[in-house]
Amino acid sequence: MRYMKIALSLxxxxxxxxxxxxxxxxxxxxxxxxxxxxFEEIELPVEPVEPPKPDLVLNMIFFDFDKxxxxxxxxxxxxGNAEMLxxxxxxxxxxxxxCCEIGTxxxxxxxxxxxxxxxxDYLLMLGLTPDRLSTVSYGEEKPLDPKNxxxxxxxxxxxx
Numbered sequence: 451m452r453y454m455k456i457a458l459s460l461x462x463x464x465x466x467x468x469x470x471x472x473x474x475x476x477x478x479x480x481x482x483x484x485x486x487x488x489f490e491e492i493e494l495p496v497e498p499v500e501p502p503k504p505d506l507v508l509n510m511i512f513f514d515f516d517k518x519x520x521x522x523x524x525x526x527x528x529x530g531n532a533e534m535l536x537x538x539x540x541x542x543x544x545x546x547x548x549c550c551e552i553g554t555x556x557x558x559x560x561x562x563x564x565x566x567x568x569x570x571d572y573l574l575m576l577g578l579t580p581d582r583l584s585t586v587s588y589g590e591e592k593p594l595d596p597k598n599x600x601x602x603x604x605x606x607x608x609x610x
Contacts, residue, residue: 506538508607511569515552515603518564520572528569531607532576542610545569547587550599555589562587569605584610 508531511524520528535541547562547569566585573583593602 503537504534506534506541506609508534508543508609510604510606512600513565513603513605515550516561518561518568520568525572528572529576532573532578535573535578535582542582542584544608544610545573545583545585546592546606546608547585547589548592548594548602548604548606549590550602551590551593551596552599553590558589559587562589565603565605 509527511527512521513519513524514521535543545566547564547566549558549562549565551558553561563585566587570583570585574580590602594604595601
């Protein structure tokens with residue numbers, strides 16, 4: 451019984467010193483009053499944004515010896531050139547026909563003219579208008595590389 455009294459005394463001492471936890475009362479928080487103001491929708495004019503155009507690049511094409519026929523690899527290049535010219539509808543182009551130095555100057559001028567016209571006709575077939583394309587023949591007068599005759603058998607494009 452003595453142990454009971456000691457235990458009870460210890461319990462009472464703990465309650466006295468520690469005490470019961472006090473209840474915490476939260477004070478109400480005042481929320482700011484927000485007045486809703488009506489707003490009106492404003493339509494801003496939106497101009498369509500055109501994507502930037504690629505740089506105008508027209509690649510030259512090459513011909514076989516003594517030929518003015520458009521080769522398969524040249525047809526692909528001309529397709530790309532036609533698409534580029536469609537992006538730039540105000541651009542006019544001169545197609546220059548060139549030859550290597552084999553043959554007479556007169557023959558090469560005529561061959562250069564046939565090459566330029568064949569190139570022009572192909573571009574017309576791809577949808578370009580004739581008023582945008584002109585031709586000139588330089589024959590053998592302006593070689594791209596005097597040592598490499600194959601590079602001189604070409605058609606070049608000059609923007610006017």
